[in-house]
Amino acid sequence: MTKHLLALLLCVSLSEAAAKASIKETAFEDTFALYALDAQMRHKYYRASGFFGELYKQTSKKEYLYQSLKMLEQANDTKALTKMTAEALAKSPEDKVLKRFEVIAMLKSGDFAQASQKAFLLIQKEPEAPDHLLYAEARLKLADYEGAVSSLKKAYALGFDETTAERIALIEYAHLGRKNEAIKFLKEHIGTHGNSVTIGKRLGSFYADQGALIDAASIYEQTYETFADPSCAEEALKIHLYQKDYSKMIVLLEKSHLNDPMLLDLYVQAKQFEKASVLALDMYEAEDNPLYLAQSAVYRYEGAANRNDPALIADVVEKLKKALVDIEEPLYLNYLGYLMIDHDVNVSEGMGYVRRALQKQPESPYYIDSLAWGHYKLNECTEALRLIRQVESMVGTDEQEVKDHLKAIEKCKTKEKN
Numbered sequence: 001m002t003k004h005l006l007a008l009l010l011c012v013s014l015s016e017a018a019a020k021a022s023i024k025e026t027a028f029e030d031t032f033a034l035y036a037l038d039a040q041m042r043h044k045y046y047r048a049s050g051f052f053g054e055l056y057k058q059t060s061k062k063e064y065l066y067q068s069l070k071m072l073e074q075a076n077d078t079k080a081l082t083k084m085t086a087e088a089l090a091k092s093p094e095d096k097v098l099k100r101f102e103v104i105a106m107l108k109s110g111d112f113a114q115a116s117q118k119a120f121l122l123i124q125k126e127p128e129a130p131d132h133l134l135y136a137e138a139r140l141k142l143a144d145y146e147g148a149v150s151s152l153k154k155a156y157a158l159g160f161d162e163t164t165a166e167r168i169a170l171i172e173y174a175h176l177g178r179k180n181e182a183i184k185f186l187k188e189h190i191g192t193h194g195n196s197v198t199i200g201k202r203l204g205s206f207y208a209d210q211g212a213l214i215d216a217a218s219i220y221e222q223t224y225e226t227f228a229d230p231s232c233a234e235e236a237l238k239i240h241l242y243q244k245d246y247s248k249m250i251v252l253l254e255k256s257h258l259n260d261p262m263l264l265d266l267y268v269q270a271k272q273f274e275k276a277s278v279l280a281l282d283m284y285e286a287e288d289n290p291l292y293l294a295q296s297a298v299y300r301y302e303g304a305a306n307r308n309d310p311a312l313i314a315d316v317v318e319k320l321k322k323a324l325v326d327i328e329e330p331l332y333l334n335y336l337g338y339l340m341i342d343h344d345v346n347v348s349e350g351m352g353y354v355r356r357a358l359q360k361q362p363e364s365p366y367y368i369d370s371l372a373w374g375h376y377k378l379n380e381c382t383e384a385l386r387l388i389r390q391v392e393s394m395v396g397t398d399e400q401e402v403k404d405h406l407k408a409i410e411k412c413k414t415k416e417k418n
Contacts, residue, residue, distance in 0.1 A: 045075035069101045078108040103134045112141040129155040145175040162196045165189045197229045213239050233258050273303025294323035294332040313343050333357035338370040347377045365394040373405055381412040
């Protein structure tokens with residue numbers, strides 16, 4: 001009985017020891033794996049390689065060996081990559097993954113002919129996409145573009161990878177002169193396997209290079225609408241700008257909000273003042289920039305069907321006053337001042353804003369005209385006439401508003417004489 005009890009206790013003791021050892025090994029593996037991943041994420045590739053290498057030594061798991069080699073590849077340490085790969089192949093000469101790293105090391109060291117030979121051996125027996133890609137890369141380095149495309153197409157047939165599709169098209173377009181074939185290939189890929197940012201942008205660039213700007217803009221916009229990639233919208237926008245197709249620019253900018261200041265300018269150029277006012281107010285609320293508040297007020301007034309609506313005028317005056325607390329822009333100072341003068345809101349106060357604008361730009365005929373109109377409204381006809389004559393000498397009477405003001409003020413002067 002005692003012997004059996006001792007034996008049982010011994011077994012329990014051994015089991016506990018084994019469990020503790022297992023826990024210790026697991027803790028080591030987890031800790032080093034975290035170190036390795038952290039170094040990788042911070043682009044400390046050489047350090048990450050060391051952690052993965054230590055994990056491989058302690059666990060004999062090939063995945064850690066491959067990751068260690070991958071980190072050396074990322075670090076561009078060709079010498080260390082070549083040495084570690086050779087040492088690993090000496091122990092596992094038939095390991096296909098290690099053979100791929102061997103080719104990668106040769107490509108990085110510039111031994112393209114040897115890399116091509118090694119890669120050729122890889123594709124002789126049950127080749128996978130990475131094997132064809134490595135052979136294609138070697139042939140490309142040797143300027144064998146036909147051979148590269150042939151191998152890339154074999155890799156593409158195994159998974160229809162978009163990156164591989166783009167490379168095929170690019171080589172055919174740029175190096176083999178088969179531009180129409182390259183475009184057709186990408187269109188077929190989209191039709192069968194769907195679009196992507198990579199494929200859409202590449203096809204768009206081909207169209208643009210061929211001068212097919214409508215097709216280029218179309219594929220860029222389609223790609224943007226599917227993937228919301230701003231760079232695609234930017235490319236389409238450049239084409240519309242080049243073609244001066246402002247209506248298409250507006251539609252695209254409304255969808256993408258890629259450049260709201262540009263959209264605001266386009267609204268104003270197209271005299272879409274109501275939209276301009278709403279957008280400027282949104283921009284003010286988003287950025288707290290009083291300049292946008294002033295613009296929103298001005299555009300609201302400019303786009304109004306009835307500019308004599310008291311509620312409209314009150315709102316515009318209020319917004320301009322609020323904006324001008326923080327900015328001293330002569331354009332908006334004069335706009336507010338003239339508005340208050342012309343609509344008899346408060347002529348004297350309005351003239352104060354005009355004078356502030358004239359302090360910034362004393363030679364502006366438009367601001368002088370506003371001041372002349374203020375004096376006219378106050379029945380100060382002599383000063384009004386002096387100022388409007390000054391405006392006339394500066395800009396003539398070609399502008400209708402100046403002509404109307406001059407006519408009215410001259411009558412005012414006549415009344416004052418009588």
